[in-house]
Amino acid sequence: LSVTAPGTWNHSMVIGMMVEAAADTIDANPVLARVGAYFHDLGKLKKPLYFVENQAGAENRHDKLSPSMSSLIIRSHVKDGIELARKHRIPQVIVDMIPQHHGNSTIEYFYEKARKEAEEADGHAEVDKSLYTYPGPKPQSREAALLMLADGIEAAVRTISEPSPDRIQGLVQKMINKVFASGELDECELTLKDLHSIAKCFTRVLTGIYHQRIAYAEPAEKIFEKAGGKAAGNAPKEETSSADDPGASASKSAKTVSEDRQKEAGAKGGKEDLKRLGL
Ligand SMILES: [Fe+2]
Ligand SMILES: [Fe+2]
Numbered sequence: 001l002s003v004t005a006p007g008t009w010n011h012s013m014v015i016g017m018m019v020e021a022a023a024d025t026i027d028a029n030p031v032l033a034r035v036g037a038y039f040h041d042l043g044k045l046k047k048p049l050y051f052v053e054n055q056a057g058a059e060n061r062h063d064k065l066s067p068s069m070s071s072l073i074i075r076s077h078v079k080d081g082i083e084l085a086r087k088h089r090i091p092q093v094i095v096d097m098i099p100q101h102h103g104n105s106t107i108e109y110f111y112e113k114a115r116k117e118a119e120e121a122d123g124h125a126e127v128d129k130s131l132y133t134y135p136g137p138k139p140q141s142r143e144a145a146l147l148m149l150a151d152g153i154e155a156a157v158r159t160i161s162e163p164s165p166d167r168i169q170g171l172v173q174k175m176i177n178k179v180f181a182s183g184e185l186d187e188c189e190l191t192l193k194d195l196h197s198i199a200k201c202f203t204r205v206l207t208g209i210y211h212q213r214i215a216y217a218e219p220a221e222k223i224f225e226k227a228g229g230k231a232a233g234n235a236p237k238e239e240t241s242s243a244d245d246p247g248a249s250a251s252k253s254a255k256t257v258s259e260d261r262q263k264e265a266g267a268k269g270g271k272e273d274l275k276r277l278g279l
Pocket of ligand 2: 011040
């Protein structure tokens, strides 16, 4: 994944941290949750460039496709993931989490696009919703439910241009409410108390990762050189740690990372991405 679908890999690592921490707070299985996160989008390996997190500013391949074809490709990552996981003899308990992380949810972005196109063509917005709906089942375990929640929330938080703790918290709560109201959590045993703990935990983890750092007055490389360091690549750990910032290359300064993120968010179009996520 890290080579073929780096955006998906990064997304999987981040939600791995989120679900592990949350599982710990609600007495679910943290290791199962984390490993489930690592494999949940394995199927994206087949067509990585059709998934927004791997496009990195390149053209959006869906621009040339009908909404139903886009939906078919997006939905197929579940089936492809199950096949790949079985081929590589991943334990069944992890394979089960692959279809459950989307449950019976609808790919709202392409469903709405199809409705709009149908209305423009013949005045009727009638579209077969089943073409835009994942096959399920809904999450059957608390770990799979955590994965479903973290999946949507992490993707949504990436679209915030200036992710302050308040904004992250607001989005986490909004997403959890949305998934709860959709009925996707009806077949698992999460309680309302669990959902409250999960929201707090996800907010803490995501704030630690995505909250903007204060920009340095001058590039970190220069500060380091003044302090007697040599190459920028040897800059101090606080400024370059990829563990602190899984979305960035380890050789980037904190300021560059921060700027990159803002550019990235701008390029992708935060509003468009939120629409894609059904918000
Ligand atoms: Fe997925
Ligand atoms: Fe995902």
